[in-house]
Amino acid sequence: MTATTVAIRHRLAERGVDRQMLLLVPATVFVVALFVYPFAYGIAVSLQPAEGGLLAAYQAFFADAYQRDTIGTTLAIALPAALLNVVASVPIAYRMRGRFRGKRLLTTILVVPITLGTVLTAEGLLNFLGPAGWFNRFLVTTGLTDAPVRLTNNYWGVFFSLVITGFPFAFLLVLSYLSGIDPSLERAAATLGAGWRQRFFRITLPLLAPGLATTFCLTFVLAFSVFPSAILVGDPSGSTRVISIAAYEAAYVRYDYAGASAAAIIMGAVELVVIAIVLGLRGLLYTGSTAGGKG
């Protein structure tokens, strides 16, 4: 080996480039094949509408209020649902961060909805909250209301469905972020005179906040691509006409592939904007180690 190749290798190693980077090749190929290629393909299709110029499909989407409003509709469902999932996970995970008897059972019960799938959840929701469901029968029989309360086939049906399926993810993530925070920090705060409220808001929450931002992004993405529940327990032609329904209709009802791809790309772009904002705010927080020192 000559001196120059050695020198080059040293220079590369200094920038973190060495032979172990080859291990990243399979993952990179996988990501390119399954994500980048379809994404690029989608962009290409969206830029080749049957008629009109390069951006005609996008112009059509934004010109038509019926299509354009799906963005707002989807955000109106996904943002509150993701927020509720995160906010509700925090106190429950906080109470459950220590070790106690029955923790595993309780965690299992809280996480089981992950395994149900959207369709089963929708069916359960209809049985439970529908006009003839147990909940409404209870309300009417006890005389709390005269007529059944409408909780399905509208905004609330989709919202509940998203909370049921999204909460377990948020809860598991928050629980693991919480268990990464050194418990001696709160104990130190206690010896310094901090009550539980101060310990939570001054110590635990600031250290947890970056994790909450990440959790929010993940549950938001899950909620934003809502499709089955928007149809099954929602009002797919009105208040829950979400953007994925618009894309579906374009592709399989109108056979407008450019329009469908444009809707899909717009959907991705909106998600990216929300995630960028959340991660940008996260960058303002302390994101370093959550350990209390050496040891």
Next chain:
Amino acid sequence: MTRFERLRLDGVTRQFAGVDALSELSLEIQRGEFIALLGPSGCGKSTALNCLAGLLPLTAGSIWRDDVRLDTLPPERRGFGMVFQNYALFPHMSVQKNVSFGLQMHGVTRAETRRRTTDAIRLVHLEEHATKLPGQLSGGQQQRVAIARAVVIEPSLVLMDEPLSNLDAKLRLEMRTEIRRLHQSLGLTTVYVTHDQEEALSLSDRLVVLRDGRVQQIGTPEEVHTRPANRHVADFMGYRNLLPGRASSGASLLLEPSGVRVKGTPVGSVNDGDPVVAAIRPEDIRLDGDREATVDVVEYQGREFTVEARTDDGLMLHLRTGTRLSVGDKVRVGFPPDRLLLFPAEAS
């Protein structure tokens, strides 16, 4: 902060899953005292400290500050400062914020908080680092932040859990002096946990030696050093030579297996014929005695040599000497009777 005259622990006991981690610790701490809790790993030192701080509920017993019962109060209402073994600094707060946290929690005014924080940071020589995060400090600096944070609230009692165990030898010595200086200049009352006998001896006014959760001895450093209460304390306090034997006619014993008779000082009740353990420090064995031994191992220790020698009748001895010896040399060892302590063998 609530001052007290004396703090009393009365039969403090803590069990984990039915097993005593600390049993029946009774102790009275006077204001201004420096108490060291000393013992091998797992003997219940941290348990005792956490019980005092209120971080662990007691299984039995009580803790009193003068006439106020403390063990039913949560940690935030006890007014004790604690330095944690891993420091437990708030990683998202600067040194300044870490130190001022306790003052804010106690509702101290803003101007006073600023003044006392600055003073405390100056006290531990961290002025240039005041705006850094804990992650940007060295271990020794973090430790000083932990001390400043605990003492700035002027606690009636400071608890320290092996605060020096993560530091290198030189820094340990420096910080040891620093801790004693702070204790004196701030008029603190301190309970200090350590497994290092030298640290405990040099720092404390009184020592509490623990073993398996039980108190073995409470006394001044001199008492514990020269008159350990039992063979386990002796072992822990550097009596490296523990020689089995049998008591015979009062203050002498027959060493086993040789049957050689030596004179010693009995500690506790030793009856003729009882199995005993004779304990003596390496530095107390004389080298102008009448028993011949052969040098096996020599270790250089700076000013002295630690020597392992074997007597003709098979006794293995640890010695210390200032003269250079080499392997195979013959030495003549002797045991000063007042330094050779005889302990009952079975006592725990």
